[in-house]
Amino acid sequence: MNNKEQYPRADLEKALIEHSAKEVMLRNSVIEKYDYELTRQFVKKIVTAYVEAKYNMLLPLKDVQASNPSNVPIVDSIDYADRVGDSVEFKCDNEIEARQLEADLEYAYEKMTIEEKLYWNIIVMNQRPSSVVEDALGLSKNGIKPIRESCIIKVGMLFGIAVFKGEKKPRKTFNSRINEIVNRD
Numbered sequence: 001m002n003n004k005e006q007y008p009r010a011d012l013e014k015a016l017i018e019h020s021a022k023e024v025m026l027r028n029s030v031i032e033k034y035d036y037e038l039t040r041q042f043v044k045k046i047v048t049a050y051v052e053a054k055y056n057m058l059l060p061l062k063d064v065q066a067s068n069p070s071n072v073p074i075v076d077s078i079d080y081a082d083r084v085g086d087s088v089e090f091k092c093d094n095e096i097e098a099r100q101l102e103a104d105l106e107y108a109y110e111k112m113t114i115e116e117k118l119y120w121n122i123i124v125m126n127q128r129p130s131s132v133v134e135d136a137l138g139l140s141k142n143g144i145k146p147i148r149e150s151c152i153i154k155v156g157m158l159f160g161i162a163v164f165k166g167e168k169k170p171r172k173t174f175n176s177r178i179n180e181i182v183n184r185d
Helices: 011-019 037-058 083-110 113-126 130-137 142-161 176-183
Strands: none
Touching: 011 083, 037 083, 037 142, 037 176, 083 142, 083 176, 113 130, 113 142, 130 142
């Protein structure tokens, strides 16, 4: 009997989609090379910087005055501490950083498996307890461990911030902005 006769085509296509090798979890042999805890701390710094920049850009401008010609100060009393300009610059800088980090995080998100995406959304981005993911996937704490480690190490590898065992810092980040965030205290 031929394999084509044994398995209907629709089932083969469904199985191929379900078990697509486009995005895969990292193997234990790869994960074991890296220090999970240090890498997690650096990934957490990146996510925290993104969330902080995102919400700083949404802050309302303070000290904004109406542009009324009668309110124009006399030249002799000009204060060169431009609070409005500083506020606008702060918002623009945060918007630029938020958009750049968002693009980086979306790139990493595209490289994750469905299980890793679920872990990323619930635990890393929304800071919910791991029991939520365990219930969603029907796994125990030990069952979710490979997903957790694969997700964090994969993001660390994509950003160049994955730390090898026995080291204290990543060897080299691929981006100066991410390098600056990782080295912040």
